[in-house]
Amino acid sequence: MPKFCTPRERMTAAFNFERPDRVPVFLNNSLGSSRCIGIKIGGMLRNPEKFSAALCAAYDRFGYDGIRVTCDVAVEAEAMGASAHSPEDGPVSIKAPLIKCPEDFDKLKMPNPLSDGRMPVMIKTTEMVRRARKDAFIISSVQGPLNTASQLLGVSEMMLLMIDDHEFLEKILDFTTEITILYGKEMYRAGADGLMMGEAVCSSSSIGPVFYRQFAKKRHKSIIDEFNRCGLRHHGFHICGQLAPILSDIAEIGVDSVDVDSPVDMKASREKLGGRLTMLGNIAPSELLNSKSERIKQLCAEVLSGKERLGLVLGAGCTMSPDTPEANIRAMVEAAGEYGVYG
Ligand SMILES: [Zn+2]
Structure with a gap:
């Protein structure tokens, strides 16, 4: 019996740069x-x-190696009182920024993850899937x-503050850094093995290095x-693009x-920092939404190729469409079995 051959063991091994039986598959498939x-979805x-x-049913059906409890980028701002738009079959979004002037920021209170907005829903969901x-x-x-600040301010307004009034932005970011720590700790307490922090707006497609x-960097480090x-x-970190x-x-x-999104060269990234960061x-x-499963397998084989695969997890670059064909999800798990076995 090889070492590290249950889903949780495979993923833990990938984080520890150890050798499981095969490369694990971990998908951002929570909406689907x-x-x-x-x-x-609503x-x-x-x-x-x-x-x-739903998360447990998808995990059982497809045989991938873990469960990602994730929904949308609106949870934190909604917990602080921002009004949200909840479509019947889609993710929640913020209707209007909560911070329109400095006085609005002064009125904000640190959210309580156990009682405010949907934070308790996500914590309870984590507890339930863990059990x-x-x-x-x-x-x-x-x-x-930065993502939470962008939901409180609006994305373009936050970017303008980077140029116009970074003192005010720094105050907001210190506050939102505390929220990430506070809410993140509750997720661990609820039984999460790990935490993924969404920072889409940190993408070099958005703000540049x-x-x-x-x-962002010093705040990420303090977290x-x-x-x-x-x-x-x-x-x-999950940084789109x-x-x-x-x-x-x-x-x-x-x-x-x-998380390495599809515009990034996975092979080059792994050559550069694959020994330090699990990717x-x-x-x-x-591709997962529109391509045939043969093509998906081929793409997976490319990710899985190469001599050194420690610290590698096969997954989607970003949030998968809920309408992704089942055959393509199965193709990823099959590809890990066919091309991802450690020799
Ligand atoms: Zn993304």
């Missing part, structure tokens, strides 16, 4: 899990019983400080330092993993 039990994201049942699937590796999501270093101080590991110009910065802050990715969600 609704289809496995025939429910709509209701699922406000009900931990439904959400956990229900002890062999699954569970990663729960929270937003990073200079602004990343000025506004990771605090989690490490508390012994909370398997943390990572291009990441290559800040990959070394991300490795320097001491985070354990990073998850990087099949494009658009």
Whole structure:
């Protein structure tokens, strides 16, 4: 019997740069899990019983190696009182920015993850999947400080503040950094094996490395330092789009993993920093939605090729469409068995 051959063991091995039986598969398929039990996304994201049942059903059906408890980028801002738009069958979004002037910021209170908005729904969902699937590796999501600030201010307004009034922005970012730590710790307490911090706006497709270093890097480091101080590991960042110009910065802050989105060259990234960062990715969600399963297998084989595959997890580069064909999800798991076995 090879070592590390249950889903949770495989993922843990990938984080520890150890050799499991095969490369694990971990997908950002939480919205699509609704289809496995025939429910709509809107209701699922406000009900931990439904959400956990859907996540477990998808995990059982497809045989991938863990469960990602993630929904949308609106949870934190909604918990602070921003009004949200909840479509019947789609993710929640913020209707209007909560911070329109400095006085609005002064009125904001730190959210209580156990009682405010949907934070308790996501915490309870994490608790329920942990209890229900002890062999699954569970990663729960929270937003990073820039993503939460962008939901409170509006994305373009936040970017303008980077140029016009960075003192005010720094105050907001210090506040949102605390939220990431507070809410993240609750996810670990609820039983998550790891944490994924969404920081889409840190993408080099959005702000560029200079602004990343000025506004995000030190805050990301303080978050990771605090989690490490508390012994909370398997943390990572999900940064949509291009990441290559800040990959070394991300490795320097001491985070354990990073999602590699499809515009990023996975092979080059692994050659550069594969020994320091566990990398998850990087099949494009658009390919998963639109291509035939033979093509998906071929793309997976490319990700899985190469001599050194320690610290590699096969996954989608970004959030998968809920309408992704089942055959393409199965193709990823099959590809890991065919091309991802460690010799
Ligand atoms: Zn993304």
